[in-house]
Amino acid sequence: MAISAINNVAGFIILVCATGLISGQIRYSVHEEMEEGALVGNIAQDLGLGIPQLSARKFRLISDDGGEYMKINVENGILSMREKIDRERICGQATICTIPFKIILENPLAVHRGEVEILDVNDNAPAFRGGTIALQIAETMAPGVAYPLESAEDPDVGINTIASYTISSSDYFNLKTQRTEDGIIIAELVLEKPLDRELHSSFQLVLTAADGGTPQRTGTAHILVTVVDNNDNPPVFDQNIYRSNLRENTALGTLVAHVEANDLDEGLNAELTYSFSKLTSQKVRHLFSLDPDSGEIRTEGDLDFEEAKGYSLNIQAVDHGSPAATGHAKVLVKIIDENDNAPEVKVMSTTNTVPENASPGTLITLVNVIDGDTGENGQVSCEIPKNIPFILQTSSKNHYELITSEPLDRESIPVYQINIEAWDLGSPSLSTNKTIQIVIADINDNVPRFFEPSYNIYVMENNAPGTAIFAVTAIDRDLNQNSYVSYYILENRVQDMPLSTQVSINSMNGTIYALRSFDYEKLKNFQFHVQARDAGVPPLSSSTAVNVIILDQNDNAPVIGSPTE
Secondary structure, three states: OOOOOOOOEEEEEEEEOOOOOEEEEEEEEEOOOOOOOOOEEHHHHOOOOHHHHHHHHOOOOOOOOOHHHHHOOOOOOOOEEEOOOOOHHOOOOOOEEEEEEEEEEOOOEEEEEEEEEEOOOOOOOEEOOEEEEEEEEEOOOOOOOOOEHHHHHHHHHHHHOEEEEEEOOOOOOEEEEEEEEOOOOEEEEOOOOOOOOOOEEEEEEEEEEOOOOOOOEEEEEEEEEEEEOOOOOOOOOOOOEEEEEEOOOOOOEEEEEOOEOOOOOOHHHHEEEEEEEEOHHHHHHHEEEOOOOOOOEOOOOOOOOOOEEEEEEEEEEEEOOOOOEEEEEEEEEEEOOOOOOOOOEEEEEOHHHHHHEOOOOOEEEEEEEEOOOOOHHOEEEEEOOOOOOOEEEEEOOOEEEEEEEEOOOOOOOOOEEEEEEEEEEOOOOOOOEEEEEEEEEOOOOOOOOOOOOOOEEEEEEEOOOOOOEEEEEEEOOOOOHHOEEEEEEOOOOOOOOOOHEEEEEEEOEEEEEOOOOOOOOOOOEEEEEEEEEOOOOOOEEEEEEEEEEOOOOOOOOOOOOOOOO
């Protein structure tokens, strides 16, 4: 039931600074039954993030639970309800109901943990399973005898659950209430004065259960008391409270307890039948069986410590007298945790990429290890291989930071497959392995390298202009843009003429062309430098010397000079 008047949202944030990471604990509280789209909180504002940062840093919500019930607007950083929440459906009658979530940002990586507490609203009225409670009381029963009454059920919690019971006015009966070890209020009908069947053969009363919410809600049941001839000794159990310890995952049919009652009457009045009383919930009846003749209680359903740490069984023994007399006892079953949950490894970032120039101590990603067990069974340890340039260090309980421990070199190892092993301290221990891939992003840290520090080119004179005379090649070990190499001739002069009039180079492939026909008799050799430059930012370059040697051809006839005087 939606409570339109309740729309307030409360929240607070605790920020903790750590090396390479800003992590936060955000907490909001909202009431259940809020409409789809209702505001939970402005996470961007609470974390001090500017709107432009949200998209640039891949601002997003991740959570096993939070993603289902909440959504986040990456344009303004507002967390809102994805759907209307029924607190009783997702948390039952747990005192505190929270939905955890995590906010992930990148560049740099930051994880902000948070939770939304779902506050209960009084949207359920107390209800009795049956509309009528029938009791048979012997007319000889002495005043002061109490008869347990069926309890009402209210899925709400805290002040919104059942707070009191009352009955309609009667001269013969009163109502006694008490709170059990479980915190549940039970009601008993108490006989106030002797009965006379000839005067009153029956009584009709109204039992009202009221919760403590605002506005208060109530539920009613009719009590029909029939006054019958006496069976004056009720059954009495040998213990008021039986206690039993059971390990979770106990096999079906395991003996839980053996209850026994005695009746001082004789004959049918002393013959007993055991059963669960009306105080026992349907859930308990599905998990345990009670033999009506022997009083043996056995398991009938699967017991899970993570679901419930204990159960309360209300037992009654009813004799076969007319009217029947009833005795009551309680069996408290404590569930002992078994190591039946292996640790679960969760990696908080989906983009595990790190630049190769990352300094030691750079945060790569966060790892969370969850174990549903308790005690030593729920205590976990986590490690990664030791022969890699990464370490896993603890940031808080069951939370780890994967950070660099040594310099990285993409050209040596471009990708790491890191196996994360987590194990608990149970006996026997349970473990989980999860492999994450870390990609090393390229940085322009390698200059192009020529195969030789210098080259000698031999060119026959009288060559045709525009002819390719040589090609140089440089290799860059970087990746993509950082490895794209362009070639340039460093300006120089040859015989007082610009080098650009003598040779040229193809900037894409390093092919060198002669731009003129060389004449050995005028130019026998010359030198220039070729630079190889990559496309990184900033670009890196290296150069090599190119020596051009002109070869002579027999292109000149002998010339007879004047005789010497």
